[in-house]
Structure formats: C-alpha cells, structure tokens
Amino acid sequence: DAKTTQPTSMDCAEGRAANLPCNHSTISGNEYVYWYRQIHSQGPQYIIHGLKNNETNEMASLIITEDRKSSTLILPHATLRDTAVYYCIVRVWGGTSYGKLTFGQGTILTVHP
Amino acid sequence: DGGITQSPKYLFRKEGQNVTLSCEQNLNHDAMYWYRQDPGQGLRLIYYSQIVNDFQKGDIAEGYSVSREKKESFPLTVTSAQKNPTAFYLCASSMEDRGWNNEQFFGPGTRLTVL
Numbered sequence: 001d002a003k004t005t006q007p008t009s010m011d012c013a014e015g016r017a018a019n020l021p022c023n024h025s026t027i028s029g030n031e032y033v034y035w036y037r038q039i040h041s042q043g044p045q046y047i048i049h050g051l052k053n054n055e056t057n058e059m060a061s062l063i064i065t066e067d068r069k070s071s072t073l074i075l076p077h078a079t080l081r082d083t084a085v086y087y088c089i090v091r092v093w094g095g096t097s098y099g100k101l102t103f104g105q106g107t108i109l110t111v112h113p
Numbered sequence: 114d115g116g117i118t119q120s121p122k123y124l125f126r127k128e129g130q131n132v133t134l135s136c137e138q139n140l141n142h143d144a145m146y147w148y149r150q151d152p153g154q155g156l157r158l159i160y161y162s163q164i165v166n167d168f169q170k171g172d173i174a175e176g177y178s179v180s181r182e183k184k185e186s187f188p189l190t191v192t193s194a195q196k197n198p199t200a201f202y203l204c205a206s207s208m209e210d211r212g213w214n215n216e217q218f219f220g221p222g223t224r225l226t227v228l
Binding site: 034041042043044045046049087100101102103104105106 | 117148153154155156157158161171201203205216217218219220221222224
C-alpha cells in the first residue's frame with residue numbers, strides 16, 4: 001500500500017471547518033483513500049473513503065486532487081468531540097493485502113472552544 | 114445493539130504467562146482482524162481471518178496465536194514468546210474483505226499490561 005504523509009498536529013476553533021491534508025504521491029490507480037479517526041483510548045472509527053471523485057457523508061467531505069496525489073478531509077463544523085487522531089490510509093481494493101489497513105502516526109486534531 | 118465487544122478492558126498478567134483476549138461480534142461479518150497499538154503509534158496488524166476456520170498472519174504475528182472456530186468469535190492469545198506484550202489490542206471486523214465498501218468496525222480495545 002502507498003505511504004501517506006500527514007501533519008503531526010493541527011488546531012481548529014469550535015464551529016469552524018477543519019481541513020486535514022494528506023499526501024499520497026505514490027498512490028496507484030487501484031488504491032483507495034480511507035480516513036479513520038481515533039478518540040483517546042478508543043477503537044478507530046471509519047469516517048469516509050474514495051477513489052477519485054469527491055465524497056461526502058454525514059460526518060465529513062473528502063476532496064481528492066485530480067492527480068490523486070493528495071487529499072483533504074473536511075469536517076465542516078468542528079466540535080470539541082472531534083478532537084482525535086485522524087488517520088489517512090491508502091489501500092488496495094481486491095489486492096493481495098486483503099483487509100489490511102496500514103496506519104501511520106496520523107494527525108492530532110485539537111478543537112478549541 | 115450490533116457491535117464488537119472486547120473483554121476485559123484492562124488486563125494485567127505476570128511475565129511468562131499466556132493470556133487470551135476475547136473478541137466477539139454480532140454484525141454477521143465474515144472478516145475479523147487483530148491489531149496492536151503502542152503509545153503514540155498507529156495500529157499494526159497481528160492476524161486476520163476472512164472466513165471461519167481460516168486465518169492469516171499479519172505484519173507482527175510472532176508470539177501470538179488465534180483461532181476462528183465460530184464466525185462471531187476471534188480470540189487472540191498472547192504467548193510468553195511475545196517479547197513486548199504490553200500494548201493496546203484492538204479487534205475489528207468487516208462485512209466482506211474484498212468488497213470496495215468494506216469499512217472496518219473496531220471494538221473498544223483491551224489494554225494489556227505485563228508486569
């Protein structure tokens with residue numbers, strides 16, 4: 001699976017949009033971009049994933065650049081409960097690494113009042 | 114409620130003892146996974162199972178063993194051969210391992226401390 005690069009930490013004011021970048025410059029054509037988050041001492045929670053089109057669900061939006069070498073997770077109105085570690089993961093669909101999620105160190109997002 | 118349960122939440126063991134961590138899911142998922150997380154680090158895959166009575170080693174399987182006798186259950190045994198067993202252990206499951214929409218659902222984790 002392609003390696004991802006994320007900033008170590010970010011801050012955001014409550015009510016503002018949080019934009020979390022991820023670089024995956026070596027991504028292959030059959031690799032998806034997944035985002036998970038982990039609140040302290042809990043299991044990770046799936047947020048969203050996409051291949052090349054922008055995606056939106058009830059939690060967040062995922063913007064993938066046209067060349068697919070980077071993406072941005074957008075939390076439109078961050079709350080204090082969004083404080084967590086956010087992981088950007090690139091994985092193959094249907095490849096030999098079935099089910100494997102390769103977690104990096106992620107971005108620590110801190111939402112301030 | 115559907116979900117994944119792991120027990121216990123905290124577990125203490127003496128060095129040299131084997132210990133088994135429980136993972137149960139009632140989501141009717143085919144695939145199940147075990148990850149290990151060390152402080153300040155991401156998750157690393159220990160073992161995974163795509164179907165009952167079958168499982169595969171992940172990236173750090175040495176010192177661990179698993180079984181998958183039932184679809185709902187995927188217990189992990191941390192043996193005395195595991196050199197650094199103290200960690201946060203997370204179990205996960207997904208509907209169908211090769212599907213494009215196979216998000217993984219995680220349990221609450223078990224924090225194992227070996228004294």
